[in-house]
Amino acid sequence: MSDRMMSASAALAEALLEEMERDETIFIVGEDLTAHAGIFGQFKGIPEKYPSRIIDTPISETCIAGCGVGAALTGMRPIVDFHFSDFVTCGMDELCNQAAKIRYMFGGQVKLPLVVWCPDGAGLRAAAQHSQSLEAWFVHTPGLKVVVPSEAADVKGLIKASIRDDNPVMFFQHKRLFRREGLVPDNPEFIIPLGKAAVKREGKDVSLLTYGSGFFICMDAASQLAEQGIEAEVIDLRTLKPLDMNTIAISIKKTNRAVVVHEACLTGGFGAELVARIQAELFDDLDAPVLRVAAKDVPIPFSPVLEDFVIPKPADVIQSVKTVCYR
Amino acid sequence: MTSEKKTLLSMYRTMVTIRQFETMAGEHFAAGQIPGFIHLSIGQEASSVGVCSCLRPVDYVATTHRGHGHLIAKGADLKRMTAELFGKVTGYCKGKGGSMHIADFSIGIIGANGVVAGGLPLITGAGLSIKLRKTDQVAVVFFGDGASNRGPVHEAMNMASIWKLPVIFVVENNQYASTTPQGYSCSLRDLCQRAAAYNMPGIGVDGNDVIAVRKAALEAISRARSGEGPTMIENKTYRVRGHFEGDPQKYRNQAEVITWQKENDPIARFEQLLVKDRILTGKKSKTIWDEVKSELDEALEFAKNSPFPKPEEALEDLFVNA
Incomplete structure (x- = not known):
């Protein structure tokens, strides 16, 4: 195989x-x-x-x-x-x-x-x-x-x-x-259990918690951050419900910093839920507030210029990571 | 006694059971012993029994917020139904469902539904499932004149028709959608005319004549089993009670209700027929009413003596293998 x-x-x-x-x-x-x-x-x-x-x-x-x-x-x-x-x-x-x-x-x-x-x-x-x-x-x-x-x-x-x-x-x-x-x-029995996140890039400085298209944004940002001396750990959540808080906790206990990244708009998004849980369960492990990177709170517009402005980009992740790393 | 006579007597008994169950539920709701709110089907027993007397346990039924009669007619257990109304752990849904959410999958009841017209898309899925599994089951959905104006009815009837699903759409036109008279909310008087739009037969029936309902149901079932597709049946009936128990009913004249009860009660009509045909006597009728009463007394006793669920049981049954 x-x-x-x-x-x-x-x-x-x-x-x-x-x-x-x-x-x-x-x-x-x-x-x-x-x-x-x-x-x-x-x-x-x-x-x-x-x-x-x-x-x-x-x-x-x-x-x-x-x-x-x-x-x-x-x-x-x-x-x-x-x-x-x-x-x-x-x-x-x-x-x-x-x-x-x-x-x-x-x-x-x-x-x-x-x-x-x-x-x-x-x-x-x-x-x-x-x-x-x-x-x-x-x-x-x-x-x-x-x-x-x-x-x-x-x-x-x-x-x-x-x-x-x-x-x-x-x-x-x-x-x-x-x-x-x-x-x-190619193994037909290759199955990823629901509720298991994956650490897809290891790093010690900040945890990027993401899923779906946000994963590729984070991987791009993590490469750029590495060149600037910041090692980001990228966690692909894969399943939002059930949520793998264990993998998240292990990562945050190591990095003490986190940024949540998703393409959905910011307000009331999954990031809000995740940040709430992190502050409740991992408050003592945090060295900085957890930030969210998400689409702006408008419907997705048509014109490429407008759409690209609204949805999150690697640069947004990099900026948030620098904020939580006080860099 | 011939099997036909036995069937008729059994149908009579089921109608009496529904009437007494609903009466009991209404009394205990009024006495504050049943929480929430309940919708009774008194006066509509012929529709439930006429249709369900033609079904086997493997056949599917989806019903509505006014579903007690359909559940009883399909064979639901009175003790577990009563206990569910009382919110007890021995109820069909361990107290999680209540009056509007009772199901018994072991006898084909795929659920009452708190959403008006909620059962129609589901029954289409059950019909598709029957077709894919190539069994001779049929799937029946009950809905009201109010539900007939909702969009999902159109989608479900269209889909069932193009795929020739073994589905029977039974609209119980009981004249009122909550407070709104049927004549206000739809410009058709005969809702079964809508069937033509989906190229399926639409049978309009005196829904308080249990024999007429049964005849229409048998015809529809025969079509369904022979692969000819769905049928719509309109049972014209009357909602004797308010929309919910405690409904002030300012939208109708009580004289109208009394006239229906006096002149068109489906149980009295069926009883007259059975007596005329010498299948039932006054004495036998009283025995049936008494037997049903004691059966319901037992159900009531069972419900009252059953414990409530433990509060933390609210966290159970959400997922399989949770």
Whole structure:
């Protein structure tokens, strides 16, 4: 067994093909899935191999989400494709009032193995209704797990864990990262458990806590910081719920400084939750206030000049790191 | 006794059970023994029983905030239902659900729902699941005239139709959506006409005639099982109680309620029919009412004697393997 270079898109398709081979209750349902194997080509090979298990729907996000819930309650393992994560607003009742609550409300009678796959994120000049990062909404809803992979290997390992999980999982995969290649193990049992962060770059001076597209921003910033004599440790959280506070704590106890980086807008974002937990649980280990780097609090604008101004960049991370390092 | 007669008597008994359960729930709610709020289905028993008497335990039912009748008709346990209304740990949901959130997956009840029209997208998923698993199950969703105006109804009926899912959409037109008369919120008088927009049959039924409801349900089930797709049934009925218990009901004249109760009570109508056909006698009827009463007394006793959950049990049952 060896690692191969492959895109995040190809990693997703490979994982799905392997899982669908293993478990015949898995099927994919959503809009425009078969003609081009998903609008980002993310389901390459599946329409040919499993034509009855990748199902095109009308444009009906409410019922697509509800279909996933109803099928999950009756013996299937559906994967709901949300087309663009922005459209979750049209299925919020099914996701937050039904999927998230059904097991709990009914006293644990039933499992609900549902994956809601949401392509998200900015940078494609797709403007305000096709560019959002909405993970915090779902972290704020008890009963849902929230996964946000960054590298291709994470996509593969985490989608497999999500499919095999007996609970509803919101899976956010960044649109701009679909073509980005990375090394992916070819072992079909390569699975990344939900709730396990990864230390992807070691450093002693500051902890960069990030996920999704923020990971690449942090890696870029960390390289530049190294040239200036600051060793940043980069932690890819990978799963926001459940959250791996243990890995975060080990890192902060070493560096005594942290910056949280995400592409979602600042106010009420996941960073706010993470910083609150850090100050409550690790106050004595901190030598500086924890800072957040995030998008500005406006909808994502269209014009490239405007969009680039709004979303976070490595320079923003570098500036925050220097602030917390008093440099 | 023929099996048809047995079925009819069993349906009568179930209708009586629903009526007495709802009456009991209303009394204990008024006495402050049931927390929260409850929505009763008195006067709508024929709809629940007419449809569910045609279903097997493997068939699915999704219901509404006004779901006690559907649950009982599908075979739910009275003790566990009553205990759930009282918020007790022995209830169906260990006290986490209450009146609006009762389910019993072991007999195909995939849940009552506190969101109006919430069951329709879910039942479409259950229908798709049946189709993918290639079983002969059917999936029924009950919803009200109020729910029929929500967007998810359109999406669900359209999707069920294009995929020819074994789903039955049962709209119970009980004349009122909370405080709003049906005639105000929809320009159609016959909601079953909407079925035409989805190229599925729409059957309008006197929803207080349990035999007529059963006939429509059997027809729909037969279509569903033979792969011909979904059917919409409109059971025209009447909500005798307020939207919720304690509803001041300023939006309607009590004379209207009394007229429906006197002239169109589904249990009295069915009873007359059974007596006329010599399936039931006055004496036998009294025995059934008494037997149901003692069954409910037991359920009530069970609920009252059951403990409340421990407060920290509020943290359980969120995730599998949590």
